[in-house]
Each structure stands twice: as structure tokens, then as C-alpha cells.
Amino acid sequence: MVRGVDPHAPGRTEPAFGEVNQLGGVFVNGRPLPNAIRLRIVELAQLGIRPCDISRQLRVSHGCVSKILARYNETGSILPGAIGGSKPRVTTPTVVKHIRTYKQRDPGIFAWEIRDRLLADGVCDKYNVPSVSSISRILRNKIGNLAQQAHYDSYKQHQPAPQPALPYNHIYSYPSPITAAAAKVPTPPGVPAIPGSVAMPRTWPSSHSVTDILGIRSITDQGRPARPAPLFSPRAFLGGGWVRLGEIGSSGLTGSFSDLGKLGHSAQVPSTGFSEEPGGNPRPVRKRRNLPAGEGEAEAYSQAQAAPNGLPTVSSFVSASSMAPYPTPAQVSPYMTYSAAPSGYVAGHGWQHASGTPLSPHNCDIPASLAFKGMQAAREGSHSVTASAL
DNA sequence: TTCGTAACGGTTGAT
DNA sequence: TGATCAACCGTTACG
Numbered sequence: 001m002v003r004g005v006d007p008h009a010p011g012r013t014e015p016a017f018g019e020v021n022q023l024g025g026v027f028v029n030g031r032p033l034p035n036a037i038r039l040r041i042v043e044l045a046q047l048g049i050r051p052c053d054i055s056r057q058l059r060v061s062h063g064c065v066s067k068i069l070a071r072y073n074e075t076g077s078i079l080p081g082a083i084g085g086s087k088p089r090v091t092t093p094t095v096v097k098h099i100r101t102y103k104q105r106d107p108g109i110f111a112w113e114i115r116d117r118l119l120a121d122g123v124c125d126k127y128n129v130p131s132v133s134s135i136s137r138i139l140r141n142k143i144g145n146l147a148q149q150a151h152y153d154s155y156k157q158h159q160p161a162p163q164p165a166l167p168y169n170h171i172y173s174y175p176s177p178i179t180a181a182a183a184k185v186p187t188p189p190g191v192p193a194i195p196g197s198v199a200m201p202r203t204w205p206s207s208h209s210v211t212d213i214l215g216i217r218s219i220t221d222q223g224r225p226a227r228p229a230p231l232f233s234p235r236a237f238l239g240g241g242w243v244r245l246g247e248i249g250s251s252g253l254t255g256s257f258s259d260l261g262k263l264g265h266s267a268q269v270p271s272t273g274f275s276e277e278p279g280g281n282p283r284p285v286r287k288r289r290n291l292p293a294g295e296g297e298a299e300a301y302s303q304a305q306a307a308p309n310g311l312p313t314v315s316s317f318v319s320a321s322s323m324a325p326y327p328t329p330a331q332v333s334p335y336m337t338y339s340a341a342p343s344g345y346v347a348g349h350g351w352q353h354a355s356g357t358p359l360s361p362h363n364c365d366i367p368a369s370l371a372f373k374g375m376q377a378a379r380e381g382s383h384s385v386t387a388s389a390l
Numbered sequence: 391t392t393c394g395t396a397a398c399g400g401t402t403g404a405t
Numbered sequence: 406t407g408a409t410c411a412a413c414c415g416t417t418a419c420g
Contacts, residue, residue, distance in 0.1 A: 021416060030400035030414055052392055061416050066394060083413040084402030 025059025032080035033060065033068075041065050042072050095130060098123045099138050111135040 018026040027033065037058060044054045051069060055062035072078055095118065102114050109117075111132045118124045130138070 019416090027415055028401085029416080030402080032414055050392080062393070063395075063417075064415050067415080070394085081413050082403090084404075085412065086404035086410065 021059065021061055023056060023059040023061065025061075027060075032083075033064065035078065038068055038078040038080075041068050042078050045069050045072075095123060096138055099135060103139060111139065114139075 018028045020026055032038075037060060040058060041054055041060065044057065045051065045065075049057075051065045052062055054060070055065045058065075068078065098118060098121065099114055102109055102117055112135075114135050115129060115132055118129050124130070
């Protein structure tokens with residue numbers, strides 16, 4: 001493995017702006033390829049170019065090409081998956097509420113009995129029912145305290161109260177959209193609600209943290225979706241596996257790239273990936289330290305592709321015909337590739353259209369207008385993959 | 391030669 | 406605030 005060198009720290013062996021693979025391509029270990037590259041991989045594949053040729057042309061390992069194409073074929077999304085995070089907890093406010101109810105009705109109930117009742121009552125299913133130990137922990141840490149508080153409140157009801165006491169379970173009755181949603185959805189959150197839909201591998205229940213349960217989230221981070229939706233196509237929502245296919249429904253897409261382009265970010269897709277959740281709840285803009293490339297580019301792309309006519313300009317910044325088969329080393333400079341800064345890798349800044357400014361964070365050297373024409377010709381014409389495309 | 395995939399080292403974000 | 410965990414990433418090597 002040939003290591004890149006940080007120009008700001010020439011002595012360093014640890015690359016700061018990317019490494020160079022065996023093909024001479026630049027990548028950042030652990031980070032997804034820029035969307036422009038991912039897009040090109042898919043486009044080239046749809047032009048009939050073999051993955052091995054794509055690999056060589058884009059200087060991306062064939063394993064990566066294979067992965068991206070397989071992912072695209074499976075999900076219709078070019079975007080990388082959701083990186084990081086933890087599995088959301090199954091002890092949702094609703095579940096905790098039910099556990100508390102069971103415990104109040106039968107103080108001697110066992111944890112395993114509660115577990116069975118949660119299943120029997122349809123509060124949970126076998127996929128998201130809390131473990132006995134989790135229930136025990138809830139009983140010990142939450143219900144126990146709450147029960148004590150309940151007794152205290154009960155006592156206070158018979159005493160003159162100078163101030164209205166806070167309901168002991170106010171944390172559960174807080175009008176949180178999360179809670180409301182959880183209460184309205186009888187099926188486990190990770191299970192597709194639409195018949196015939198296919199769940200992604202990473203279909204966790206909705207995120208619930210301690211603060212969720214305590215109702216704090218409703219104030220501090222109200223309604224923030226578990227993951228920003230990728231913004232490439234409706235099916236691109238599926239990119240990270242955080243979104244169920246069933247939520248998207250069958251769009252009838254063929255998976256072709258032209259379809260992706262036609263759809264762009266329609267009404268199904270928030271105008272920005274970070275400002276609004278599917279439910280329409282406004283969400284504070286999160287502090288982002290180093291947004292994953294896919295998300296960052298998706299965000300930027302969603303803005304950049306908003307053509308005046310409403311049509312996206314997917315093809316305008318990526319073209320099979322506009323890229324030199326084997327760029328010179330200077331063209332694949334790791335520093336240019338990732339814009340010499342983390343934010344450059346995040347991209348989005350350079351995706352200005354047909355203005356001569358960089359279009360891709362990966363330095364694809366893609367002339368936008370020519371690329372678009374080339375693609376148009378390729379699609380409207382014979383669809384032949386000419387040498388120019390390679 | 392091509393392609394699929396496991397292993398690997400790395401990053402990320404929630405807890 | 407730092408550690409931990411579990412997801413993802415792309416590259417490499419192997420079959």
C-alpha cells in the first residue's frame with residue numbers, strides 16, 4: 001500500500017488526505033468514495049462497461065466497484081450506508097409505559113411475565129421485545145423510582161399542596177411526536193408497514209435513548225430522524241439501510257440512471273436532508289464535524305441539482321465520456337481529490353454547475369456541459385459504448 | 391482475465 | 406469528556 005503524504009506534515013506516514021491504492025486511485029480509508037465517483041461507477045456500468053474496466057478507469061478497486069454496483073442493484077441507491085451510531089434501544093417510552101402499567105397492576109409480576117405480556121399485547125414482537133434483564137433493569141431503575149414517586153404523590157394528594165406537583169409520569173405523557181408515533185404504530189418500527197416491501201438489513205427500531213424516555217428529546221431534539229435521508233432518489237433513501245423500503249414504497253423505478261435523474265428530489269424528498277424529518281417536524285441543524293461523504297454530498301447535491309426547470313442534473317457532472325481513461329498522476333492528486341481539507345471530502349462546495357469551478361470533490365475533471373451532452377448523446381443515440389466513453 | 395467475497399484496518403456516531 | 410460498541414467504508418488478496 002502506497003501511503004499518501006500530508007503536505008502539511010511531510011514527515012508523517014499517516015495520510016491525512018487519502019491514500020493511493022494499487023490502481024493509483026486515491027481513497028480515504030474508512031470513508032466512502034465521493035458520490036461523484038459512485039455515480040460514475042453506476043453510470044459506466046449502465047453504459048455496459050465492465051466492472052473491471054470501470055475499476056481501471058476510475059482507479060477504484062474492483063471490489064469496491066463490485067460492492068457499489070451490487071448495492072445499487074439491490075437498493076437503487078448509490079449512496080453509502082449509514083456509518084456509525086448505535087443500535088436504537090428497544091425500551092421505547094411505550095414499552096416502558098406498558099411495563100410500568102403491568103407492574104402497577106401486579107407488583108409481584110416477574111420480568112419474564114412482563115416480557116410475555118408485551119408480546120401477547122402486541123406492544124412488542126419477537127424482534128424488539130426487551131430482554132428479561134432489560135425489563136429487570138427498567139423495573140429497578142425506573143419503575144421502582146416511579147413507584148416510590150407515585151406513592152409520594154398519592155400521599156400528597158391528601159395534603160395541601162402549595163404548588164401543583166409534577167405528575168410522576170409526566171415524562172411519558174409529554175406530547176412528543178416520537179411517543180405519539182410509537183403509540184400509533186402497532187407493528188415494530190423495524191418492520192415494514194407496507195405489504196410486499198423489503199426491509200433493509202439494518203432495520204432497527206426507531207431510536208430511543210434515555211433522554212427519549214425521559215422526554216428530554218422532545219425539547220432538545222424534537223423529531224430528529226434517526227438518520228438524514230440520502231438525497232439522490234426516492235430509492236436513494238434506502239442507501240443507509242436506516243430507512244425501510246416499505247416507507248418509500250414501490251416507486252416503479254427500473255433502477256436506471258435516467259430514472260434517478262428524472263426523479264431527483266421530488267416531494268418525497270426533503271429539500272434538505274437536515275432540516276426536516278419525514279413527519280414534517282422542524283429539526284435544529286445539527287453541528288456537523290465531519291459529515292460522511294455520502295451525506296454531505298447528498299446534501300450539496302440536493303441543492304446543486306435543483307435545476308430551474310425542476311429537473312435534476314445528475315448527468316451533468318458525471319460522464320463516462322468526459323473522463324480521461326487514465327488521468328495523469330497530477331490529476332489524481334490526493335490533495336486535489338479531497339480538496340486538501342476534510343470539508344473538501346465532504347464536498348458540496350465545488351459542485352457549481354458549468355461555471356468552471358470544480359465539480360467534484362474527487363477531482364474527476366468533469367466538464368459539466370460536455371458531460372451532459374455526451375451522456376445525452378449516448379442515451380438518445382445508439383447507446384453504443386464508444387471508445388470516447390472509455 | 392474477471393468477478394465475488396472475506397479479512398483487514400480504518401472512520402463514524404450513539405450510548 | 407473519553408471509552409466502548411457496532412455499524413459502515415474501501416482496499417487487498419484469494420479462489
